[in-house]
Amino acid sequence: MNTRISMTIPSRCLNSTLKTTLALTTVAVVIPFLVGGYQRTLIQKGLLWIPAIFGVYILYSLLRQVHFGQSIFIGIGSYLTAFLAGKYDVTNELMILLPATLVISIVVAYVLGIFITKRTGFYFAVMGIAVTMVFWSLVYKARAVTGGSDGISHIKHPNLFTISLNDLGLYYVCLFVTVGMILLMLRILNSPFSLQLRAIAGDLDKAESIGIPVNGMLRLAFVIAGAYASITGVLLAFTYNYVSPSIFDWNYGANFVQSAIIGGVNSVAGPIVGAFCFINLEFFISTWFANLWEIVIGLTIATIVVTVGEEGVTGIAQTLFRKLGRKLRKAQESSDKHGK
Amino acid sequence: MVNNEQQPLLITVDKLRKYYGEVKSVDDISLEIAQGQVLTLVGANGAGKTTFLNLLTGLVRPDRGEISLLGEKITRVSPDRRAKMGIVKTFQLEHLFEDMTVFDNVRTAWLSAAGKHYSLFKDIGDEKEINEKTDHLLDLFDLAEVKYTLVKNLGHGYKKVIDIAMCFAMKPKILLVDEPTSGVGEEEKYRIMNLLMEQIAVNNLASIIVEHDLHLVKELSKETIVMCDGEFIAIGTPEYVFSQDKVVEILVGKGF
Amino acid sequence: MLSTLFSYVFNALPMVSYIILLSFALNFVLYVAGRVSLTFAGVYLVGAYVTVSLGTSMLGNSFSFPLFLAILFVVSLLGAAISIIVYGGFERFLKTDVHRMIATASLLLVFSGLIKLKWGTTPVTYSTPFLKMGSTEVLGNFVPNYYFFMFGFAVTLMLALAHFLYKTSWGLKFRASSLDGDRAMAQSCGVNQNIVTIITFGISGMLASLAGGLYAPIAGASYGIEGNALLLAALTIIIGGVGSIGGAVLTAFIISLARVVTAVEMPVLELAAPFIIASTTLMIRPFGIWGKEFKH
Numbered sequence: 083m084n085t086r087i088s089m090t091i092p093s094r095c096l097n098s099t100l101k102t103t104l105a106l107t108t109v110a111v112v113i114p115f116l117v118g119g120y121q122r123t124l125i126q127k128g129l130l131w132i133p134a135i136f137g138v139y140i141l142y143s144l145l146r147q148v149h150f151g152q153s154i155f156i157g158i159g160s161y162l163t164a165f166l167a168g169k170y171d172v173t174n175e176l177m178i179l180l181p182a183t184l185v186i187s188i189v190v191a192y193v194l195g196i197f198i199t200k201r202t203g204f205y206f207a208v209m210g211i212a213v214t215m216v217f218w219s220l221v222y223k224a225r226a227v228t229g230g231s232d233g234i235s236h237i238k239h240p241n242l243f244t245i246s247l248n249d250l251g252l253y254y255v256c257l258f259v260t261v262g263m264i265l266l267m268l269r270i271l272n273s274p275f276s277l278q279l280r281a282i283a284g285d286l287d288k289a290e291s292i293g294i295p296v297n298g299m300l301r302l303a304f305v306i307a308g309a310y311a312s313i314t315g316v317l318l319a320f321t322y323n324y325v326s327p328s329i330f331d332w333n334y335g336a337n338f339v340q341s342a343i344i345g346g347v348n349s350v351a352g353p354i355v356g357a358f359c360f361i362n363l364e365f366f367i368s369t370w371f372a373n374l375w376e377i378v379i380g381l382t383i384a385t386i387v388v389t390v391g392e393e394g395v396t397g398i399a400q401t402l403f404r405k406l407g408r409k410l411r412k413a414q415e416s417s418d419k420h421g422k
Numbered sequence: 423m424v425n426n427e428q429q430p431l432l433i434t435v436d437k438l439r440k441y442y443g444e445v446k447s448v449d450d451i452s453l454e455i456a457q458g459q460v461l462t463l464v465g466a467n468g469a470g471k472t473t474f475l476n477l478l479t480g481l482v483r484p485d486r487g488e489i490s491l492l493g494e495k496i497t498r499v500s501p502d503r504r505a506k507m508g509i510v511k512t513f514q515l516e517h518l519f520e521d522m523t524v525f526d527n528v529r530t531a532w533l534s535a536a537g538k539h540y541s542l543f544k545d546i547g548d549e550k551e552i553n554e555k556t557d558h559l560l561d562l563f564d565l566a567e568v569k570y571t572l573v574k575n576l577g578h579g580y581k582k583v584i585d586i587a588m589c590f591a592m593k594p595k596i597l598l599v600d601e602p603t604s605g606v607g608e609e610e611k612y613r614i615m616n617l618l619m620e621q622i623a624v625n626n627l628a629s630i631i632v633e634h635d636l637h638l639v640k641e642l643s644k645e646t647i648v649m650c651d652g653e654f655i656a657i658g659t660p661e662y663v664f665s666q667d668k669v670v671e672i673l674v675g676k677g678f
Numbered sequence: 679m680l681s682t683l684f685s686y687v688f689n690a691l692p693m694v695s696y697i698i699l700l701s702f703a704l705n706f707v708l709y710v711a712g713r714v715s716l717t718f719a720g721v722y723l724v725g726a727y728v729t730v731s732l733g734t735s736m737l738g739n740s741f742s743f744p745l746f747l748a749i750l751f752v753v754s755l756l757g758a759a760i761s762i763i764v765y766g767g768f769e770r771f772l773k774t775d776v777h778r779m780i781a782t783a784s785l786l787l788v789f790s791g792l793i794k795l796k797w798g799t800t801p802v803t804y805s806t807p808f809l810k811m812g813s814t815e816v817l818g819n820f821v822p823n824y825y826f827f828m829f830g831f832a833v834t835l836m837l838a839l840a841h842f843l844y845k846t847s848w849g850l851k852f853r854a855s856s857l858d859g860d861r862a863m864a865q866s867c868g869v870n871q872n873i874v875t876i877i878t879f880g881i882s883g884m885l886a887s888l889a890g891g892l893y894a895p896i897a898g899a900s901y902g903i904e905g906n907a908l909l910l911a912a913l914t915i916i917i918g919g920v921g922s923i924g925g926a927v928l929t930a931f932i933i934s935l936a937r938v939v940t941a942v943e944m945p946v947l948e949l950a951a952p953f954i955i956a957s958t959t960l961m962i963r964p965f966g967i968w969g970k971e972f973k974h
Contacts, residue, residue, distance in 0.1 A: 148779050197957035201964055204714050207779055208912040209960075212953045215909055219949035274533045274541040274549065277522075281530045284519030291479060291513075292592055293505035293534045302540055332905055333787075339780060376791030383784035387777050388768065 099350055103264060106354070110257050114250055126253050126321055128361040129260040134314045135341045135353035136267050137307025142339075142392065143347040144271075144279035145303060147202060151210030153335035154217055155308040157325075158190060159183045159315020161221065161228065164325040168237035169229070175241045176255065176316075183312050191308030195301040202300070211332045218330035233326030240320045256317050263310060264354070270306065271350065279303060311338075340383050346394020355395050429456040431492075432596060432628050433478070433509075438487035440473055447473040449652030450487070455596065460622060460629045462639050462660075465649035466672060471632045472514055474649070475598045478630075479511045480504045491595075506535075508595030512585040512602065514632075520574035524565055524584055527573055529556045531591035555591070563587040563617060579610045586618060596628040603635055611635065615642055636673075640664070648672070681818030686942075688816070690934035691825040692896050695832035697930040699889035700907055701914035702836065702923070703882040709921040710856045710878045714775045716782035717764050717879075718886035719908035720789030721757045725887030726899035727793055729753050730804040733894070741810035753891040754884045761883020762876055770875075786904055794901060801900035808895035828892045833927075835885065840923050852878070857921060858970070909952075916956045919969015929967070 110129070114122045134152045141149045162183050167174035198209040221228045228234070240247050242255060270276060282289045282296050290296055319325050328334065337360065344363075345356020363382070367375050390397055433455040440448040447470045455461070463471050476482040478489060480501035489497050491507055499507070519527050532552045533539075547553075560566050563583050568576060573584065582602055589597055602618055603611040615638055622629050633639050639646060640660045648656040648669050655672075656663045663669055703718040732749045764785065772778045811823040843849040854864040855874045865871050889907070890899070897903075910933065918929030936951040947954075965971050 142776075146774075146776055148776055150783075197960055200960040203775055204708075204779065204912075205916060205960070208909070208916065209956070212909055212913060212956065215905075216950045216953045220946065223946045269545065270542050272545050272547075273543060274538045274546055274552075277526060277530055277546060278533060278539060280522060281519045281527075284521060285517045287481065288513065288517040288519065288588075289530075289534075290501045291481070291505055291511055291517075292531045292588060293502045294530075295502050295539055299539055302542075306542075336783060336787075340784070343780060373795060374791065376787040376794065378791075380784045380787030380791060384768070384781045384788070387781040387784070388771050391773075391777060 099268065102351070103261065107257070107261050111254075114253055119249065122249075122253055123321065124361060124365060126256050127318070128357045129256050130314045130317050130321065131338070131341065131357040131361065132260050132353050133263040133267075133310040135338050135345070135357055136263070137310045138338045138342040139347055139353045140267070140271070140276075140279075140303055141307055142342060143352075144276055144283060145202075145300065146283045147300075148207045148339060149210060149304075149307060150207055150332055150335045150339060151198070151214055152307060152311040152338045153214050153330055153332070154194070154210075155187050155191065155311035156315035156318065156334075157214075157217055157221070157329040158187050159312035160319040160325045160329055161234075161315075162186065163316045163319035164234040164237055167240065167320070168325075169234050171238070174238040175244065176247075177243060179240070179316055180259075180313060183316050184309055187308050187312035188305055191305040192301065195304045199297060199300045199304055210335070214330050214332050214335050218327050221330060222327040228327070231327060233324060235324045237319055237323050237325075252317075252320055256321070259313065259317065263313065267310075268350065275299070275302070340379060342394075343383055343386055343392060344394055346396035346398075347392045348394075349396035349400060352394055352396045359395060429458045431455070432457045432459075434488075434490040434493075435478075436488045436490070438474075438477055438489065439485050440470075440477060440482060441485055446470075446652040448477060448484070451652070451654060453647075453654070455628050455630070457595070457628055458626045460619070460627075460644065461631070462643040462646045463630050463632045463649060464634070464636065464639060464646060469649045470652040471649055472600055475511055475600055475630065475632065478596075478598060479509055481511075505592055506537075508593070509598070510589040510592045510594035510596075511598035512582075512589055512600055514600040514604065516578075516581055518573045518581055518584060518588075521572060523570050523572055524576070524580075525556060525560070525569045527584055528559055528565075528588055528591060529553065531588040532556055532559075535592045559587050559591060562590075562621070579606045579614065582606060582614060583617070586614075586621075590621060590625070594627060596630070597622060599629065599631040601632050601634060603633065603638065611638060636664070684817045685819045686935060686938050688819055688821045688825060690931070690938040691821075691829045692893060693934040693937065694930045695828045696889045696893045696907075697910050697914055697933060698832045698836060698927055699885045699892070700911040701918070701926050701930065702839070703886040703889070704911045705915055705920060705926055706839075706878055706885070707882045708857075708915065710852050711875045712857055712861070713769075714778045714782075715765075715769060715879075715882075716779065716908055717761060717769065717785055718882050718911070719904040720786045721760050721883045721886040722890040722907045723786075723789055723793060723899075723904040724760060725753050725757050725890030726894045726897075726903065727797060727802070727890075728756060728887075729891035729894040730802050730899045733804040733806065734802075737806065739806060741806050743807075746807050750888060750891050754888050757883040757885075757887025757890075758880040759883070761879045761886070765876065765879040769879075786908070790901065790904060797899075799901040801898045803898035805895050805898070824895060828896075831888075831892060835888070836923060836927060839881070843923075913952045913956045915966065917952075917959045917966060919963075919966020921970060922966075922968040925966065925968025 110125070113125060134156060137152050138149050141147045163179055166172040166179060173179065194213055198206060198213065222230055224230070240252060240255070242251070247255060278289070278294050279299060282294060282299065286296065341356035341360040342353060343356070344359045345352035345354065363379070364375070367378050371378070386394065393401075431454055433453075435451060435453040438448055438451045449470075451474065463474070465471050473482060477484050480499060484497065487497070488495055491509065496504060496507065519530065522530070529552060532555050533549070536552065557566075560569055563586070565580070565583065565587060568580060573581065576584075586599065586602065599618065602614055606614060618631070619642060631643075643660050646658065646660045646663045647654050648663055650672050656666050656669050664673075700718065700722060703721075707713060707715045707718070729749060732752070733746070736749070737745055768785070769778065769782065772781050808822060808824045811827065813820045813822045814826075843853060851864065851869045852874055853859055854867070855861050855869055855871060861871060914926060914929045914933060917932065918925040932955065933952045936955060937948055940947045940951045959967060963969070
C-alpha cells in the first residue's frame with residue numbers, strides 16, 4: 083500500500099472517478115446534437131448546479147455543516163453579470179466577468195464568513211439563511227439600481243476572448259467550466275486542507291490541541307463554496323437571460339442542500355448525481371403537478387434523511403454494489419468448491 | 423524542590439485560579455517548570471488535575487492569574503496557537519479522529535505542525551516529507567502494523583499511544599500527558615510509560631504526567647506533585663512526597 | 679419628540695409579542711429537549727391560517743371576544759397536537775442535529791405546500807378583532823387596543839411558563855432534563871424523558887400556533903411567512919441566548935424596535951437590522967447576551 087491513500091478519496095476510487103468523469107464529459111459533449119434546445123438548457127442548468135452543490139458538499143461531508151447560503155453567491159454572480167453585461171452595459175467578456183466575480187465573491191465570502199462561521203451547527207445554518215434574506219431585501223428595495231422585483235433581463239450574449247457565443251457556444255463553456263471545477267474540487271478534496279477539515283469534524287478538541295486553526299479553516303471552506311457558487315451564478319445569468327431577487331430566496335439555497343442529500347455526501351459523485359436527479363425531478367413535477375412541488379420535494383428529502391441520512395443515491399448504489407459483490411464472490415467460491 | 427538548575431525556565435504559572443461556582447478547581451496555584459523537567463501529578467479524582475492541564479493548554483480560561491511561556495504571557499492565547507508554541511496535551515478520554523486511519527491521524531498532526539492548513543492544491547500523496555515523518559513516528563511508537571487501520575477499530579492501549587505519538591509530531595516544548603495508562607492492562611502500562619519517558623528524555627522535553635497508578639509513579643518518576651482540592655500540597659521526590667502525613671491522609675481517606 | 683419615541687414602542691408591540699412566542703417555541707425545544715427543530719415555523723403558519731379561517735367562517739364581521747379567545751384556545755391545542763405528532767411520528771428518529779435541521783426544514787416545505795393547496799398564494803385576512811377592538815389614546819398616540827391585548831397575552835404566557843419552570847416541581851424536572859441539567863441523571867432520578875420531551879414539543883407547538891393566531895388579525899396569513907418567522911426566532915436565540923426567558927423578552931424588544939425604527943428612518947436596512955445586531959452579538963458574546971455556555 084502506498085502513501086497516496088487518504089480516507090478522503092481512496093486512490094482506486096479516484097481513478098474510477100476520473101474515468102467516469104471522462105466518460106460523462108464525452109456524453110455531455112455529444113448530447114447537444116442529439117436533443118432539442120430545451121433539453122440542452124436543462125442539462126446546462128444541471129451542469130452549472132454541480133459546482134454550487136460541491137460547495138454544500140465540502141461543508142457537509144468534511145465538516146458536517148449545513149450550508150443554506152449558496153444562493154447568496156449565486157445571486158452575487160448573477161447580479162454582477164446582469165449589471166455589467168445587461169443593465170449598465172460595461173462588458174460581456176467572460177474573461178473579465180469570471181475573474182472579477184471570483185475576486186469580489188471571495189472578498190464578500192471572507193467578510194461574511196467572519197460572522198457566519200463564528201459558531202457552527204445551528205448557528206452557522208441560520209446565519210447563512212439570515213444573509214440570504216438581507217441580500218434579498220437589499221436587492222428588492224434598491225429598485226433604482228437593481229430593478230427591484232422586476233429583475234433584470236436583456237443581458238447580452240457573453241463573449242469569450244471577444245468572440246460572441248451563441249447558445250451552443252455558451253453550453254460548451256458551461257461544460258468546460260464545470261468539468262474544470264470538478265477536477266479542481268477532486269484535487270482540493272485530496273489536499274492537506276481537506277484532511278485537516280475531516281479532523282475537525284472528527285474531534286474538535288483534538289484538532290485544536292494539535293494546532294489546527296478551526297475557525298480559519300471553516301472560513302476558507304466557506305469561501306471556496308462561495309467562489310464556486312459565484313461562477314455558477316455568472317453562467318446561470320447568461321443561460322436564462324434573467325435575474326430577479328428570488329435568487330436570494332432561502333428556498334433556492336435550500337435546493338442545493340436538497341440536491342446534495344439526494345445525491346449523497348459520502349461519495350464524490352454525490353453532487354453530480356444529485357444535480358441531475360434534482361433538476362429532472364423539478365422539471366417533471368413542475369410540468370405535471372406544478373402545485374405539488376413543495377410537498378413532493380419536502381417529503382422526498384424528509385424520507386431520505388430519516389432512512390439513509392446523508393448517504394443518498396450514491397450511498398445506496400455503493401451498498402448495493404457491495405452486497406452484489408459479496409453475493410458474486412460467494413457464488414464464485416461455492417462454484418469453485420463444486421468444481422473441485 | 424528538585425530542579426534542573428542548569429536548564430532555563432520554560433513555564434511560569436502565577437496564582438492561577440479557576441472556580442466552577444463554589445468548587446475551587448484550581449486555587450491560586452503558582453509553579454515554575456524548567457526545560458527538560460519531568461513532573462508527575464497525582465491526586466484524587468476531582469482534585470483539579472485535568473483542569474490545571476486544560477488551563478495550560480488554553481482549553482479553559484482562568485478566572486485569575488497568568489501563564490507565561492519563555493517569559494511571554496500566554497494567558498490570552500488560543501489553544502491552537504499554544505499548541506504551535508509548544509504546549510501539547512494528550513487526552514484522558516478518547517479524543518482521536520475515529521473515522522480516519524492511524525496513518526492519517528498522525529499525518530494530520532504533522533501537517534498541522536508544518537502549518538499546512540490552507541494548502542488546497544497539493545495532492546496529499548505528494549507530501550513526501552510529511553509522509554516520511556509520519557512513517558518514522560509510527561515506527562518509533564510501534565504502530566507500523568496498524569498504520570492503515572481505522573482508529574475506531576483499535577483497542578484502548580493503541581489509542582493512548584497514538585494520542586502520544588500525535589503530540590510528538592507537534593515538536594512540543596512541554597508535553598502534558600493526562601493519564602497515559604488509565605484503562606490499560608498491567609503489562610501495557612509499563613510498555614507505554616517506558617516508551618513515553620524514553621521519548622521525553624531523548625527530546626529533552628519538559629513534561630507533566632498525570633497518573634493514578636502510584637506504583638508506576640514511585641518506580642519511574644523523579645519528581646512528583648500531589649494535588650488536593652485545587653492546591654499543590656506537596657512537591658518532591660516520590661519517596662519524600664509519599665512520606666508526608668498530609669499526603670498519606672489523602673491517599674487513605676479519598677482512596678485512589 | 680417623546681410621543682414619537684413612544685410611537686415606536688407601541689408600533690413594535692405586536693412584533694415583540696409574536697417574537698416572544700415564536701422564539702420561545704424554539705428556545706424551549708433547544709433548551710429542554712436539547713434538540714434542533716424547525717417545525718415550530720410550520721405550526722406558526724398553520725396557526726395563522728386556521729385562525730383566519732375559523733374567524734371568518736364562525737364570526738365573520740361580528741366580533742365576540744370570548745369566541746375569539748375560544749378560537750385561539752382551539753388553535754393552541756391544534757398547534758400542540760401537530761407538534762407532538764410530528765415529533766412522535768418523525769422527528770424522534772432523526773439522530774443528529776444536522777439531520778434534524780435538514781429534515782424539519784423540508785417539513786416546512788410540506789406545511790407550506792399543503793397550505794398553498796387549500797388557500798393558494800393570495801394572502802387572506804381576518805382583521806375584525808383588530809378593527810373592532812378600537813384604540814386608545816396614550817401619550818400622544820392612538821394605539822390599537824389589539825396591540826395591548828396581544829402583548830398582554832404573550833407576557834402572561836411567558837409569566838406562566840416562568841412560574842412553571844421555576845416554581846413548580848414539574849418545572850424542576852424539566853430544568854433537570856435540560857441543557858442546564860443532565861438528562862441521564864434526571865432519568866435515573868425517575869424523570870421520564872419521553873414525557874418531558876413530548877410535553878416540551880407540545881408547549882412549543884402551542885406557543886408557535888398562538889403566535890400565528892394572535893398576529894393574524896394584524897398581518898393576515900400569507901404564503902412564505904414561516905420563513906420570516908423562522909429567521910426572527912433563530913436570530914432572537916442568537917442574540918439573546920438559549921434558556922433565558924427574560925433574555926428572550928428583552929431581545930424581542932431589541933429586534934422589534936430595531937425593525938420599527940429602521941422601517942421608518944432607513945427602510946432599506948429594515949431586514950438587515952436584526953442581522954447586524956446578531957452579527958455583532960456573535961462577535962462579542964458568542965453564546966448570546968443572556969446565554970450560558972452549555973457543555974455538550
